Amino acid sequence: MIKQNVIEATQLTKKFGNFTAVNAITFKVAKGEIFGFLGANGAGKTTAMKMLIGISNPTSGQANVAGFDVYKNAEDIKKNIGYMSQKFALYDDLTVKENITFFGGIYGLKRAVIKEKATVLIDELGLHDVANDLVGSLPLGWKQKLAFSVALLHNPKIIFLDEPTGGVDPITRRQFWELIYKTADNGTTVFVTTHYMDEAEYCDRVSIMVDGKIEALDTPKKLKEQFKVNSMNDVFLKLARG
Amino acid sequence: MSITVSHISKSYGKVTALKDISFDVKKGELFGLIGPDGAGKTTLFRILTTLLFADEGTATVAGYDLVNDYKKIRSHVGYMPGRFSLYQDLTVEENLNFFATIFGTTIEENYDLIKEIYVQIEPFKTRRAGKLSGGMKQKLALSCALIHKPKVLFLDEPTTGVDPVSRKEFWEMLKRLQQKGITILVSTPYMDEAALCDRIALIQDGKILEIDTPEAIVKHYPKKIYDVRSDHMYKLILDLNAFQHKHSVYPFGEFVHYTDTREAFNTAELENYLKEKGHQNIIIKPTKTTIEDTFMELAK
Incomplete structure (x- = not known):
């Protein structure tokens, strides 16, 4: 079976003045894969991600995301991906229902479709009692699960998750990963950054960025073999500490 | 005792933030709130840094009462809030100078205490705090929290x-600061950091679940835990959860x-069950x- 790639980056580079934030990274991500995108703070992860989701133009190199070119078809990329981060996910001052309606509208879904999806989503997440409450009043874990589902409203080919579980309690963090597994099982590609190294173990493949470059890329198992250590935490420490 | 907390409760309207919290932190201890x-x-x-009143309960910090001696507490504690709270428009050096002055001291007087941390950001001392990277901001915030040589350090x-x-x-x-005799109360959502503390309190929904040394807390766990894996992890989680004798299943x-x-x-029984479900x-x-x-x- 030939695996279809939904992300292909070749020599992708971003410079800010004299500073090279992302230095010629090359990698591919397959359909339905859970791809862990790791690196120390300041390694260039966010900059790379911004280029992939079509909100920052590369300085040089190529990238194709969800079948579209990052230079020419950035708008098409945005329609075909979902995005959530810990910092920006939902509007605290809107209710659960209002957030779903708002984001559904942003993604260009029809009213009837939004209504139907909202019902299913509220049902699945068990949010009946709080459907008309402000999102700001929900516990963080609920918010993150809701944000994840909202980012999937328009059935994107890829979902980008930027530290989705930071600060979330350990049980909810695991429930969140079960959502990720389920999503990938349905064929949606998951591109995720995290600082929890146990979560790196849940990924099909993991890349580790150091100073703008991808210094390692493989399955967690092979990375541990390659660096002769027992955990992804040790792989990370070995690589990032130099 | 460096910190004593006795039956502290706090609500915001209907939301109970803290419910009957009690614990002590010994002098020189590295105590974690997990x-x-x-x-x-x-x-x-x-509450412990005197920025907020408790609804109920009492506490002392560095020997001073939270309410009656709040001014004394303020001069003897260092506080690094979770959100970066230094002046973004001041440079690194100006921020440090500012906090030293507020506490009636100078950078030179306590330089020894912060030296090891501050040297790492000193090359950028003319840069505005708002323009620093996350790691550098953290080091500056810690330097500012330490510049008046506090007895107790609060790190949120x-x-x-x-x-x-x-x-x-x-x-x-932190370990090196502890060796200098500073009591440290530190909070973290990362469970792996708990092992680095002398003692920890596990806290959820405003209640303390348990207080002890990390070693003792682990020993109190009532069950024998097994590592399980197969080729299909997502299916494994679902199948284990469906197993009739499961108590808990966590990736x-x-x-x-x-x-x-x-x-x-x-x-062997579980293995057979998983084999029947098609796991390899x-x-x-x-x-x-x-x-x-x-x-x-x-927390279950």
């Missing part, structure tokens, strides 16, 4: 959102932590309990 966002950690920090989630390498370095820094890195409801549990390359083996296992069991 719990997720929304557990009440920040509220407790704000200093490592949240910080990568594993910087987190490790930060904890090494843990490359394995799933499984506990059984029965005292006498035969792994099944591994089932006993494993060590972690703080995170304990936390989840208590």
Whole structure:
């Protein structure tokens, strides 16, 4: 079976003045894969991600995301991906229902479709009692699960998750990963950054960025073999500490 | 005792942030408050640093009463809030100078205490704080919290959102500060950092679940935990959850932590069950309990 790639980056580079934030990274991500995108703070992860989701133009190199070119078809990329981060996910001052309606509208879904999806989503997440409450009043874990589902409203080919579980309690963090597994099982590609190294173990493949470059890329198992250590935490420490 | 907390409660309207919290921190101890966002950690920090009144209960910090001696407490504690709270428009050096002056001291007087941390950001001392990277901001905030040589240091989630390498370095820094006799109360959502504290309190929904040394807390775990894995992890989680004798099923890195409801549990039975479900390359083996296992069991 030939695996279809939904992300292909070749020599992708971003410079800010004299500073090279992302230095010629090359990698591919397959359909339905859970791809862990790791690196120390300041390694260039966010900059790379911004280029992939079509909100920052590369300085040089190529990238194709969800079948579209990052230079020419950035708008098409945005329609075909979902995005959530810990910092920006939902509007605290809107209710659960209002957030779903708002984001559904942003993604260009029809009213009837939004209504139907909202019902299913509220049902699945068990949010009946709080459907008309402000999102700001929900516990963080609920918010993150809701944000994840909202980012999937328009059935994107890829979902980008930027530290989705930071600060979330350990049980909810695991429930969140079960959502990720389920999503990938349905064929949606998951591109995720995290600082929890146990979560790196849940990924099909993991890349580790150091100073703008991808210094390692493989399955967690092979990375541990390659660096002769027992955990992804040790792989990370070995690589990032130099 | 460096900190004594006695039956502290606090509500915001209908929301109970802290419910009858009591604990002590010994002089020179590195004490960890371990719990997720929304557990009440920040509220407790704000109460203990005299920025917020408790609804009920009493506490002392560095020997001073929280209400009657609040001014004395303020001059003897250092506080690093979770949100970066230095002046973004002042340079690194101006911020440090500002905090030294507020506390009636100078950078030179206590330079020894911050030297090791400050030298790492000194090359950028003319840069505005707002323009620093996350790691550098953290070092500056810690320097500012230490510049008046506090007896007690409060660190609210200093490592949240910080990568594993910087987190490790930060904890090494804390250990050295502790050796200088400073009592440290630190909060974190990272369970693996709990093991680095002398004692910890596990906190969730405003309540303390347990207080002890990390070693003792792990020992109190009531069950035997098994590492389980197979070729299909998502299916494994679903199938284990459907197993009639399961007590808990939690993904843990490359394995799933499984506990059984029965005292006498035969792994062969579980292996057969998983084989019937179509799993291949099944591994089932006993494993060590972690703080995170304990936390989840208590929070269930």
